[in-house]
Amino acid sequence: MRERFIPAFLSISFAVLLIALFYNQAVMFNYYSTLSKNNAIRIVPIDGPRGQVFDRNGIRLVSNRLAFDVAVIHRELRSEGELTDFLAKTLGASRQDVERSLAKARTRPYEPVTIVEDIDKDKALLLEESTIYMPGLEIKTRSRRHYLYGDIGSHVFGYLSEVTESELEQLEEYGYRQKDLIGRSGIEKSYESRLRGVDGATLIQVDSKARQVRTLGMKEPSSGEDLYLSIDMRLEALCDKMLKERRGAIVVMDPQNGQILALSSGPTFDPNVFVKSKGSAERLRLMKDLKGRPLSNRATSNSYEPGSVFKVVIASGALETKKISVNTHFSCPGSYTLGRTRFDCWKEGGHGSQDVKDALKNSCNVFFYQTGRALGVDNIETYAKLLGFGKACGIDLPDEVSGLVPGRMWKRFYKKDNWYEGETVNYAIGQGYLLVTPLQILNMMAAVSNGGKLVKPHLAVRIGSSNITQTAPRNINLKERTLKEVKTGLFNVVNAEHGTGGRAKVEGISIAGKTGTAQNPRGPTHAWFSGFAPFDNPRICLVVFLEHGGKGGLEPAEMAKGIFEEAKRLGYL
DSSP: OHHHHHHHHHHHHHHHHHHHHHIIIIITHHHHHHHHHHHHEEEEEEOOOOOOEEOTTOOEEEEEEEEEEEEEOGGGOSOHHHHHHHHHHHHTOOHHHHHHHHHHHHTSTTSOEEEEEEEOHHHHHHHHHHTTTSTTEEEEEEEEEEETTTTTTHHHHOOEEEOOHHHHHHHGGGTOOTTOEEEOSHHHHHTHHHHOOBOEEEEEEEOTTOOEEEEEEEEOOBOOOOEEESOOHHHHHHHHHHHTTSSEEEEEEOTTTOBEEEEEEESOOOGGGGTOTTOHHHHHHHHHOTTTOTTSOTTTSOOBOOGGGGHHHHHHHHHHTTSSOTTOOEEESSEEEETTEEEEOSSTTOOEEEOHHHHHHHTOHHHHHHHHHHHOHHHHHHHHHHTTTTSOOOOSSTTOOOOBOOOHHHHHHHTSSOOOHHHHHHHTTTOTTOBBOHHHHHHHHHHHHTTSEEOOOBSEEEETTEEOOOOOOEEOOOOHHHHHHHHHHHHHHHHSTTOTTGGGOBTTBOOEEEEEEEEETTEEEEEEEEEEESSSSOOEEEEEEETTOOOTTTHHHHHHHHHHHHHHHTTOO
16 A cells, blocks of 8 residues: 555656646746846946026026935845834934835835935935945935026926826837926926936846846936026026015016016926925925915916006007097096996096097006097907917917907807997906916017017027027017107106106116006906116016006016116116
């Protein structure tokens, strides 16, 4: 019996062994082959840094800094518990946080897995010295985006964030990989393809203990192209400081060529929080702030009721079409009646008899009610579009909106109703359905100031070694006499007695401009000031907008004065 059992047992054992050998060598061949190769050859990525950003004077605004990450090769660890205690003590982290981070490394035991990002340089040096006694511990370096001036220029630069899994499916063929950063707004998004560097890699051979044996090859990384902007960081800093937590926008431009000297939107934010591993709480706060909306660029991506700054369009259109002349006068008793509806002037008791220059200086509503009716809704729509409203200005920033220039066809299509004469009266003072961006107001004022040429606002002037070719200004063919009358009225706004923009006046500088106080259904009035200087040969044109900011002739005009003074100090005026 015993003699029969032993051969049977041996036969069964041999059969099991043969099956196991077949399973491991045939069925599991690809798995173990891949595992063996991964254990012998390792690819170490090398970041290709993004291009840097400079202002018009060569001041570096955005660059890259060296960041230190903690990585672990789990297979090499001598004692996970010992390493956990060591990292918790050295990094000042809780043991539970370190354990959660180490858990990621268990899923890929044969390669370095980053468990802690962007540690201090001193801690990195201490950990680097300890790698001798802590097998499996590595300190990796990489390039990290750095915005040198914090929240200054935030809406010019924009911010970066990691590519999502869904985006990676489309972007992988362009060289993106997990945890890569991509531009989400500002010039970081507009010039992503030029700013982004190309990653390199080192191919190394390691032994069974994952120690490097030799370098098999290397592909050098390449940096992205440097970007040179038209902004002057000194003006930018002033404008951002003026707004800070205020909701609004300030844009300063050269009206002759469209170069943006400063572009601010408030509230501001610090783009560095989007590239810091410890910035998640602040990132969440910024994204959840639906009232302040600090990530929204109010200069280009939001549209508002313009109020009285739009009277520049009405005056220009009425003079061009000869609906009024320089000698036309309308009496302002303080209100205007159309049918049963009374439309008030902002000044109780009225302005008396007004011509177009007086009406611009005093921002007389009654004069423009009557001028708007004489011009008619169709002409208002035509001249609004001629002066750049109703379409994007084409600035090299993402998500610019077009605003809204209403008309008969628009209302019939979208509101299923006819256009009424009372709506024309409101239209004439920049109210009603009309919506504009601060950048569009600036572009309109620039066209009036420079002799009737619509420029294309832009930020970038050079990328790498190549100058960026800009679109030539487009002549909108306003008559010289029209421009002269309108500009004289705008000069009086700031310089004549009782002009609504007198707070913008600066001794020694001839400034012209227009104030605006716009009613809106969302709260207190919006406040506007847009102007230019010097009067005869303008080099600076600006717009100041404060969301729910009260009257345009008060704070916005005062802020404009400060900007003109700084522009003079810097040599622009």
